[in-house]
Amino acid sequence: MKLNVNKQRGLWWSLSGAVILAGVIAMALSWNEFKAPLRPGLDFLGGTRLQLERDCRQPGNCDLPIDVADIRQVLQEKNLGANNIQILGKEKQAVAIRTPPLDEASRNDLKDALTKKLGKLDANKSQIDTVGPTLGRQLFTSGLLALLLSFLGIVVYLTFRFQLDFALFAVVALFHDLLVTVGVFSILGLTQGVEVDSLFIVGLLTIIGFSVNDTVVIYDRVRENLKLTPHLSVAETVDNAVNQTLGRSINTSLTTALPLVGIFAFGGETLRYFALTLMVGFVAGVYSSVFIASTLLTWWRERQGQGRGGYNSTVLNSNSALSDASPEEL
Amino acid sequence: MIRQQRFLLALIALIVCGALIVVTPIGKQFGFGKVNLGLDLQGGTQLTLQVKPTEEVKNIDDQVMAAVQSVVANRLDPEGVSEISVQATSNQQILVQLPGVSDPKEAAKLLSQVAKLDFRRPNNAKVAQLNVRQSELRKLLAQQEQTEKEGNKEAIEKLNIDIKQKEQQVADLRSQYYEKTNLTGEDLRNAGYSPSQGQPDLWDVTLQFDPDGGRKFAELTKSIAGTRQPMGIFLDGKVISEATVEEKFKENGITGGAAVITGNFTLEKAQLLANQLKGGSLPVPVTIEEIRTVGASLGQESIRQSIYAGLGGLVLVLIFMVYYYRLPGLIADIALCIYGLLTFAAYVLLGVTLTLPGVAGFILSIGMAVDANILIFERTREELRDGKTLYRSIESGFYRAFSSILDGNVTTLIACAALYWLGSGLVRGFALTLGIGVVVSMFTALTCSRTLMFTAIGFPSLRKPELFDAKRAKVVS
Numbered sequence: 001m002k003l004n005v006n007k008q009r010g011l012w013w014s015l016s017g018a019v020i021l022a023g024v025i026a027m028a029l030s031w032n033e034f035k036a037p038l039r040p041g042l043d044f045l046g047g048t049r050l051q052l053e054r055d056c057r058q059p060g061n062c063d064l065p066i067d068v069a070d071i072r073q074v075l076q077e078k079n080l081g082a083n084n085i086q087i088l089g090k091e092k093q094a095v096a097i098r099t100p101p102l103d104e105a106s107r108n109d110l111k112d113a114l115t116k117k118l119g120k121l122d123a124n125k126s127q128i129d130t131v132g133p134t135l136g137r138q139l140f141t142s143g144l145l146a147l148l149l150s151f152l153g154i155v156v157y158l159t160f161r162f163q164l165d166f167a168l169f170a171v172v173a174l175f176h177d178l179l180v181t182v183g184v185f186s187i188l189g190l191t192q193g194v195e196v197d198s199l200f201i202v203g204l205l206t207i208i209g210f211s212v213n214d215t216v217v218i219y220d221r222v223r224e225n226l227k228l229t230p231h232l233s234v235a236e237t238v239d240n241a242v243n244q245t246l247g248r249s250i251n252t253s254l255t256t257a258l259p260l261v262g263i264f265a266f267g268g269e270t271l272r273y274f275a276l277t278l279m280v281g282f283v284a285g286v287y288s289s290v291f292i293a294s295t296l297l298t299w300w301r302e303r304q305g306q307g308r309g310g311y312n313s314t315v316l317n318s319n320s321a322l323s324d325a326s327p328e329e330l
Numbered sequence: 331m332i333r334q335q336r337f338l339l340a341l342i343a344l345i346v347c348g349a350l351i352v353v354t355p356i357g358k359q360f361g362f363g364k365v366n367l368g369l370d371l372q373g374g375t376q377l378t379l380q381v382k383p384t385e386e387v388k389n390i391d392d393q394v395m396a397a398v399q400s401v402v403a404n405r406l407d408p409e410g411v412s413e414i415s416v417q418a419t420s421n422q423q424i425l426v427q428l429p430g431v432s433d434p435k436e437a438a439k440l441l442s443q444v445a446k447l448d449f450r451r452p453n454n455a456k457v458a459q460l461n462v463r464q465s466e467l468r469k470l471l472a473q474q475e476q477t478e479k480e481g482n483k484e485a486i487e488k489l490n491i492d493i494k495q496k497e498q499q500v501a502d503l504r505s506q507y508y509e510k511t512n513l514t515g516e517d518l519r520n521a522g523y524s525p526s527q528g529q530p531d532l533w534d535v536t537l538q539f540d541p542d543g544g545r546k547f548a549e550l551t552k553s554i555a556g557t558r559q560p561m562g563i564f565l566d567g568k569v570i571s572e573a574t575v576e577e578k579f580k581e582n583g584i585t586g587g588a589a590v591i592t593g594n595f596t597l598e599k600a601q602l603l604a605n606q607l608k609g610g611s612l613p614v615p616v617t618i619e620e621i622r623t624v625g626a627s628l629g630q631e632s633i634r635q636s637i638y639a640g641l642g643g644l645v646l647v648l649i650f651m652v653y654y655y656r657l658p659g660l661i662a663d664i665a666l667c668i669y670g671l672l673t674f675a676a677y678v679l680l681g682v683t684l685t686l687p688g689v690a691g692f693i694l695s696i697g698m699a700v701d702a703n704i705l706i707f708e709r710t711r712e713e714l715r716d717g718k719t720l721y722r723s724i725e726s727g728f729y730r731a732f733s734s735i736l737d738g739n740v741t742t743l744i745a746c747a748a749l750y751w752l753g754s755g756l757v758r759g760f761a762l763t764l765g766i767g768v769v770v771s772m773f774t775a776l777t778c779s780r781t782l783m784f785t786a787i788g789f790p791s792l793r794k795p796e797l798f799d800a801k802r803a804k805v806v807s
Contacts, residue, residue: 124373124625132380132619138421139757146752153744161737202687202760205749206694209742209764213698216741217705220734248701248708255650255704256697259643263693267639271690278694 005242006235009295016176016292023183030186037182039189041197043139048102048130052114053094055122065092066118074113075099078106094125101130143201150208158212162219165300170215173285173293177211178204180284181277199274207281210256214249214289221245222297234301238294246290253286332788338781346668349675365677368685368759370624374429378620381422390422398616399424400602423619431623447515450508451550452559460503467496508562508569511550517543519587523600526592533600535571535591544587551575552583571603640693644670647700655707657797661782662703669699669774676766687760695767698742702775705731710798720793728780735775739768 005012027037034040042049056062071085075097084098095118102110107128115121151171158167181204188194221241229237260282263275369376381398383390395418402424403416415427470493477485519538526532539547554561556577563571573591575584595603648666651659673692677684684692710727714720746768749761786792 122625126623126625128621128623130618130621132378142752143757146748146757149752150745150748153748154741157740157744158737198757199687202749202753202757205745205753205757206691206760206764209745210698212741212745213701213738216737217734220737224730244712245708247711248704251650251654251704251708252697252701255647255700256694258646258650259640259693259697262639262643262646263690265639266642267635271639271686274687274690 002239002243003246004239005291006239006295006298009291009299012291012295016180016288020176020179020183023179023186026183026186026190030189033190038186038196038200039194041195041200042098042129042131043198044137044196046101046132048099048107048128049096050099050107050111051088051094051096051127052111052118052121053089053125054118055120056093057122058120061119062091062093066095070117071095071097071114074110074117078110078113080110101132139198139201143205146205147208150205154208154212158216158219162223165297166219166223169293169296169300170212170219172296173215173288174208174211176288176292177207177281177284181207181281184280185277194273196273199271200277203274203277203281206278207285210282211285211288214252214285215293217248218242218245218289218294219297222294235298238298242290242294249286249290253282256282335781335784335788338777339785342668342778342781346671349671352675352678353671365674366681366683368683368688369427369429369622370686371630371684371689372429373624373630374427375431375624376428376620376622377426377618379424379426380617380619381424382617392418395422395424402426402616424616447518448564449511449513449547449550450562450564451511451554452507452557452561453509456503456506456509457559460500460507463496463499463503467493467500470496508564511546513543513546513550517546519543521604523595523597523604524590526594529594531596533595533597535593535595535600535603537589537591539587539589541587544585547587547589548583548585550583551579551589552581555579555583637689640689640696643693644696647696651700651703655704655798657786657792658703658707658710658779658783661779661786662700662707664782665703665774665778666696666699668778669771670696672774673767673770676770677763680762680766682762682766683759684763685759687757688763691760691763692767695764695771698739698768699771699774701738702731702735702771703779705735706775706779714795714798720787720795720798723798724783724787728776732776735772739772742768 030037030039036044054062054066066087068085068087075085080099084096086096088094088096099110107130111121151174154174155167155171158170185194185196185200189196218241221244222238225232225237225241225244229240232240257279260275260279263271264279267275379402381390381395399416399418403414406414406416406426406428414429415425417425417427419425470489474486474489474493477489517539519540521538522536523533524536526534537547550561555575556579558574560572560574562569563573571591571593573593591603644666648663651662651666653659655662673695676682682688706727709731710723713723713726718726743765746761746765749757750765753761
C-alpha cells in the first residue's frame with residue numbers, strides 16, 4: 001500500500017487547522033478566565049502549595065478520609081479564603097492546598113491548625129512549595145528565549161545542510177506541533193482543570209528537538225530522492241520519501257511512546273502531565289512530519305515552478321554529497 | 331577490514347569495562363563519586379533568594395554576589411561540614427539547597443536577618459579581672475603538683491573543684507572580653523586581599539573605611555596600640571578575626587581610613603575573610619523568593635516510580651526490537667544496554683545532579699537511541715529487498731542512515747544547548763541529561779551496533795536473510 005500524502009493534502013491541512021483552531025479558541029477562552037492562554041500553575045502565579053499526608057502509623061489517625069469541609073473551615077479561620085483544596089490518594093489521607101504566598105510564620109501557623117484538625121501529619125511525606133510570582137515570569141521569558149534561539153539555530157543548521165525552504169517548513173511543522181500541544185493543554189485546562197507548571201515549558205522545548213528530528217528524517221530522504229530520481233515530479237518524490245520512511249516513523253514513535261506511556265501510567269504525580277505533554281507533542285510531531293512538512297514542501301516547490309521532473313539537482317549537489325556517494329567498496 | 335573490526339571490538343570492550351569501573355563500588359576507590367540526586371529525589375529544602383540593590387549599592391555585580399554567597403553559606407553552616415550548597419545564579423539570585431532538611435524554619439530565620447559586622451575592643455575592667463583570675467588559676471595549677479605529691483585525697487579533690495571553678499570564671503570573662511564600639515560594618519567601605527610583602531604564598535586582608543569610619547577606627551586602634559590586646563571583628567555576634575595593633579600607632583591610631591590585617595592568611599582564608607567583611611559591610615537586603623520542601627519518602631517514592639516506569643518502558647522496547655528486527659534487533663538491544671551503562675557513567679564523571687526531569691530526560695533519550703538503530707535497520711531491510719547482498723545491505727544501511735541520524739541529533743543538540751544556556755534549575759538538568767544521551771547514542775548506534783553487527787555476520791550460521799527480515803523469511807520458506 002502506498003500513501004499518497006500529496007493527493008489529499010487539503011484534508012491533512014484542514015485536519016491540522018481544525019485542531020489548532022479548537023486550541024486557539026480554548027486559549028482565547030482561557031485568556032478571558034485566567035489572563036493567560038493556559039491555566040497557570042503555582043510556578044507562574046506565585047503562592048504556597050502544601051501537600052500534607054496523615055501519619056498512619058498513629059493508631060486511629062487514618063480511620064476516616066479527610067473531609068474538605070474541615071480544611072475549608074481551618075482556612076477560613078485563618079482568613080485565607082476559599083482556596084484550591086484537593087484530596088489526594090486512594091485512602092483520601094492526603095491533601096493539597098493552595099494559598100496566596102505565605103511566609104514562614106503563617107505557614108507554620110496553618111500547619112499547626114491543620115494538625116489539630118486532622119491529626120498528626122507525616123513530615124516525610126509532606127511537600128511545601130512557596131513560589132514568588134517573579135520566578136515563573138523569569139522561567140517563562142527564559143523559556144521563550146530558548147525557544148527563539150533554538151528556532152534560529154535549527155534554521156541556520158538546516159539551511160546549511162539542506163536549503164532555506166526545507167529549513168523554514170521544518171520550523172513551520174515545529175510551530176504546528178507546539179500550537180497543537182499548547183491548544184490541547186488549554187482545552188484540558190478549561191475542561192479538566194489541568195494546570196501548567198515549569199515542566200510544561202521543558203516539555204515544549206523537548207518537543208522541538210524531537211519534532212525536527214522526525215521532519216529531518218523525511219527531508220533527508222527527499223534530498224536523496226531528488227538526486228536519485230530527478231525525472232519524477234516533486235509530488236512523487238516526496239510521496240516516495242514519506243513511504244520509504246514510514247516504517248521508521250511508526251516504529252520510532254512506538255519506541256519513544258513506550259517509556260512515556262510507562263511514566264504516564266506508573267510515574268510519580270509530578271511527571272504524569274509532563275509525559276502527557278510529550279506524548280501529545282510527539283504525536284503531533286509525527287503527524288506534521290508525514291503530512292504537513294512534506295506536503296508544504298511540495299506545494300511550495302510546485303508554486304516555484306519546480307513541480308515538474310528534471311529538477312536542477314546541481315543546487316543540492318554540495319549538500320547531498322553524503323547520501324549520494326555509494327558506500328565504499330568492500 | 332577485519333583487523334579494524336577487531337580493534338573496534340576491543341575498544342568497545344575497553345570502554346564498557348571503564349564505565350563498569352566508574353559506576354560500580356570499585357570506582358569509589360579511584361575517587362569517582364556517585365550520581366548526585368537532586369533535592370526532589372532525595373528530599374530536602376531548596377530556597378531561592380533574591381538579592382536586592384539598595385541606595386548605596388545600586389549595581390549588584392559578581393563581587394557583591396560572592397560576598398552575599400559567603401555570608402549565606404556561613405550563616406547556614408558556620409562549620410562548613412554539612413552538604414548544603416549555595417550557588418549564585420543569574421538574575422541576582424542565590425540558590426540554597428539543604429538536603430535532608432524538611433523543616434526550613436531555622437534556615438529561613440537565619441537568612442532573613444541582615445548581616446551585622448562590628449569591631450569590638452577589649453573591655454578594660456574585664457581584662458583586668460581576667461588577668462587576676464588567670465594568675466590565680468596559674469597559682470592553683472602550681473599547687474596541684476605539690477598536693478598530688480603529698481597524696482592527701484581530700485586536699486586534691488578540693489583543689490580540683492577550685493580549679494574547675496576558676497577555669498569557669500576565666501571562660502566567662504573571656505566571653506565578655508570584648509565590648510562593643512561604635513565602629514560597625516556600615517563604616518566599612520570596602521575590603522579586599524593582597525599578597526603579603528616579602529612573604530610569598532601569604533596574603534593580607536585590606537580594609538577601607540569611609541571618612542567617619544576612618545576616624546572611629548583611628549580612635550579604636552589608638553586605644554589598643556601596643557597593649558598586645560587585640561580588637562575583635564565580629565560577624566553576627568561571632569568573632570571572625572582578632573588583630574593586635576603595633577606600638578607605633580600609639581600616638582594617633584591607624585589614620586587615613588585604611589588598614590591591613592596581616593595574619594599569615596592563605597589565599598582562601600584571606601578571600602573568605604574579605605568576603606565576610608564585605609558581606610557584613612553590605613546591608614543588601616535578601617528576600618526569600620521561593621521555598622520548596624520535599625519530604626524524604628516522597629522523594630524516594632518518585633524515584634522508585636520513575637525507575638519502574640523507565641525500566642518497564644525499556645523492557646517493552648527491547649522486546650519490540652527483537653520481535654520486529656530479529657538479529658539486528660538483538661544487537662540493537664545489546665547496544666542499548668551499553669548505551670545505558672555509558673550514559674550513567676557519563677553522569678558520574680560529569681557530576682550531573684539527577685533531578686526528576688533529568689530522569690525523564692534519560693528515559694526519553696532511550697527512545698532516541700533506539701531511533702538511530704531503527705533508521706539503520708529500516709534502511710538495511712530496504713537494501714535487502716532491492717536484492718543486494720547481506721553484507722552490502724548492512725554496510726549501506728549504516729552508511730545511508732548516517733546523514734539523517736546526524737542531522738536529527740544535531741538539531742536536538744541545538745535545542746539542548748539553547749535550554750542549557752538560557753534555562754536554570756530544572757530546565758538545565760533536563761537539557762544536560764538529554765544532551766549527554768544524544769551524544770552517547772550517536773556513539774553506540776554508529777560504532778557499537780555496527781561493530782557487533784559485522785562481528786555477528788562473521789559467523790556463517792548467522793548469515794541468513796531470514797534473521798534480518800521476517801517477511802523475507804516467509805518468502806524463503
